[in-house]
Amino acid sequence: MQQLTPEGEKIINDLAQRYSFTPDAVFSMLQSVINGNGSMAQFNHPEFGGSGQWMKGGMIMLSDMFNHNLKHSIGGLCQELANLVANQPGLIQRGSFQSQHQGTQQQNNDNVCHQAQNSSGPTGAFSLFVPPPAGSSGNWWPEGLPYPSxxxxxxxxxxxxxxxxxxxxxxxxxxxxxxxxxxxxxxxxxxxxxxxxxxxxxxxxxxxxxxxxxxxxxxxxxVEPATDDPPASSSLNPPSPVTSSAETREADIFSTIEKLASLKDKGILTDDEFSAKKTELLARL
Structure with a gap:
């Protein structure tokens, strides 16, 4: 995990104070926003009510779905963090995410990042993280792997x-x-x-x-697999065929969609939230 610069630590502490979270929680959300390429965040932290998801545009799904104050705070925090990482070189992956990045830049014009307005934060160009040593990618996972999900x-x-x-x-x-x-x-x-x-x-x-x-x-x-031992995957795979596993997974997805539809009918989820989650689930088929 990259180390924050003094300016980065100041921003994290400022956000933590304004949104009533700990710096550790804000930093974990920063990592989630970076992993989501600045357009979404999948997080799991006690201060955020456990697991949840944020997407640029306002969609937020929390385990504590009726805590509207928490939802508002997380939405504001994620938007500020998204604006922040959009202006940091190397944090946003290019290519297929370019249009989303451009949308972030547009939102920066419409929703000015609070750090730029806050007199206690940096006013000029700054680096959020300490640069990795020369010749190092800064990643701790094995070389040759792409950016993780x-x-x-x-x-x-x-x-x-x-x-x-x-x-x-x-x-x-x-x-x-x-x-x-x-x-x-x-x-x-x-x-x-x-x-x-x-x-x-x-x-x-x-x-x-x-x-x-x-x-x-x-x-x-x-590491060469041991030939005398049974395959490590034997205890993990269910006794049913692969096709049965796929059918079970498909049934679970449709069951989840039905539950989400029920939440939408009750007014707990908006049409946009339901559509976004439905599209995500169907993509797994």
């Missing part, structure tokens, strides 16, 4: 999830282990630690121990 940290453990490649990198005690996530669809990586100290995550199969996943490499050194 999501990242996080807790209790001196860091993870980076690469959904499209089915890879999960975890840094623990200074060592980085790369795992094969098989057919797991990791959602809302909780970084929970059991009594025995093992790291777990949530997938469509429930709570899974990371140690059950096949290891690809440790500290960039490839």
């Amino acid at each position: 999501s990242t996080g940290s807790q209790n001196h453990v860091r993870y980076a999830y690469f959904a499209s490649l089915r890879r999960l990198a975890i840094e623990l005690n200074g060592h980085v282990t790369l795992y094969d996530t098989l057919d797991h669809q990791i959602g809302g990586f909780s970084q929970q630690q059991s009594v025995g100290g093992s790291i777990t995550f949530n997938s469509q199969y429930g709570l899974v121990d990371v140690n059950s996943l096949p290891i690809i490499s440790i500290d960039n050194q490839a």
Whole structure:
């Protein structure tokens, strides 16, 4: 995780004070906004009511869905952070996200970032993070991997999830282990630690121990699978065929859409929020 500059720390502390969050919570949201390329954020923090999602344009989904004050604070915080990272070189990925980045620039004209207005914040060009050493990309995960789908940290453990490649990198005690996530669809990586100290995550199969996943490499050194032991994935895969697993996943998605439709009919979700979430779920089919 990159280190904040003194100017960056001042901004984080200022946002924490104005939105009544701790600097740790604001920094975690900053990472989520960066991971969402400045246009969205998937977060999981106690001060934000647990897991949730923010998207540029005003859509916010919280576990504490009836806490409108919290929703307003998170919306304002995310918008300020999005404006902030849009003006930081290297934080926004170009290419397919270019149109969203241009939209961010337009919103900067319409919604002036509070840091620029606040006399206590930096008034000129500044760097939010300390630049990485020369010749270093600044990334802690194995070389050759693209930018992760999501990242996080807790209790001196860091993870980076690469959904499209089915890879999960975890840094623990200074060592980085790369795992094969098989057919797991990791959602809302909780970084929970059991009594025995093992790291777990949530997938469509429930709570899974990371140690059950096949290891690809440790500290960039490839690990050969043991031929005498049963495959590491045997305990993870359900006894039913792959087609049955796909059918179950499809049924779960349609069931979730029906529940969201019920929330929309009750006025809990707006039409836009329902449509956005429905589109996201259908894309998984």
